[in-house]
Amino acid sequence: MGRFHVHADGVRHEHPHDHEHGHGHGHGHDHDGHDHGEGDPAQRDAQVGDHSGYETGAERVEVLTAILDENERVARANRADFTAAEVRVVNLMSAPGAGKTTLLAETLRRLAGQLRIGVIEGDIETSIDADRLAGFGAEIALVNTGNGFGGECHLDAPMVRSALDRLHLADLDLLVIENVGNLVCPAEFEVGEDQRAMIYSITEGEEKPLKYPVMFRSADLVLINKIDLLPFLDFDLTLFRRNLDAVHPGVPVLEVSARTGEGLDDWCAWLRQPVPAAG
Ligand SMILES: Nc1nc2c(ncn2[C@@H]2O[C@H](COP(=O)(O)OP(=O)(O)OP(=O)(O)O)[C@@H](O)[C@H]2O)c(=O)[nH]1
Numbered sequence: 718m719g720r721f722h723v724h725a726d727g728v729r730h731e732h733p734h735d736h737e738h739g740h741g742h743g744h745g746h747d748h749d750g751h752d753h754g755e756g757d758p759a760q761r762d763a764q765v766g767d768h769s770g771y772e773t774g775a776e777r778v779e780v781l782t783a784i785l786d787e788n789e790r791v792a793r794a795n796r797a798d799f800t801a802a803e804v805r806v807v808n809l810m811s812a813p814g815a816g817k818t819t820l821l822a823e824t825l826r827r828l829a830g831q832l833r834i835g836v837i838e839g840d841i842e843t844s845i846d847a848d849r850l851a852g853f854g855a856e857i858a859l860v861n862t863g864n865g866f867g868g869e870c871h872l873d874a875p876m877v878r879s880a881l882d883r884l885h886l887a888d889l890d891l892l893v894i895e896n897v898g899n900l901v902c903p904a905e906f907e908v909g910e911d912q913r914a915m916i917y918s919i920t921e922g923e924e925k926p927l928k929y930p931v932m933f934r935s936a937d938l939v940l941i942n943k944i945d946l947l948p949f950l951d952f953d954l955t956l957f958r959r960n961l962d963a964v965h966p967g968v969p970v971l972e973v974s975a976r977t978g979e980g981l982d983d984w985c986a987w988l989r990q991p992v993p994a995a996g
């Protein structure tokens with residue numbers, strides 16, 4: 718069984734190590750790097766990161782396991798559909814406002830004539846971001862988590878699945894999923910993607926990889942965005958990269974500005990290169 722945590726609303730979150738390494742390990746560290754609990758592994762796993770303040774009993778573990786399994790099952794179904802359609806799927810994640818939609822608009826401007834691109838736009842409310850991405854020739858499917866999904870602060874596999882019948886997957890080369898702006902739980906839900914790209918903005922502070930290691934660790938690529946603001950901030954890029962390296966050694970990094978276009982050719986090249994074989 719995977720490890721997970723539970724929000725106060727009762728929704729469990731799959732541990733990202735399951736995404737990376739499969740299932741069955743019950744050891745290791747919590748989000749904050751501390752070990753929690755001793756004794757019965759199931760009990761301990763359920764307690765890890767559980768912020769609800771409820772006591773965790775066997776029944777609760779059963780319910781949470783069932784929900785966890787359901788996300789995995791649907792993620793597998795999504796992946797099977799993506800594979801059958803031969804569409805490459807990238808899950809784009811970041812804190813609110815790091816630049817996902819701006820980057821996507823620039824990406825569509827550059828690539829829409831060369832690749833057939835679809836976007837699943839995840840937002841709690843509003844079609845503001847989806848509207849910003851209209852007019853580039855991409856297929857856009859909006860998922861409002863406030864519309865039938867409890868206003869969740871992340872996308873999970875069933876939410877992504879709900880968007881698939883609004884896209885012509887077989888006609889797409891690339892599907893980008895703009896996740897809900899959130900530095901924490903989007904990383905914990907596998908949605909059937911091939912790769913995860915994370916945007917970090919230099920306005921967020923150098924210490925964020927240490928404070929929020931889960932997303933930084935689960936990313937296949939980290940984009941350091943808003944690099945155009947470097948002259949105006951006292952941001953220490955070397956320190957940030959050292960902190961990133963401490964939580965995810967060797968992760969590919971691109972320094973970009975979605976505003977000026979700096980580095981976006983490299984990002985587009987990354988999107989076009991074949992997905993590396995898993996291993
Ligand atoms: N200076 C500068 N501003 C940027 C850059 N990229 C994005 N912004 C600005 O940052 C703000 C947020 O950008 P968005 O693209 O909406 O960010 P987002 O990650 O999609 O935000 P949410 O969807 O709300 O999580 C906007 O005002 C953008 O114009 C950049 O490279 N440089």
Ligand SMILES: [Mg+2]
Pocket residue numbers: 817818819846895
């Ligand atoms: Mg956005």
Ligand SMILES: [Zn+2]
Pocket residue numbers: 869870871902903
């Ligand atoms: Zn969430």
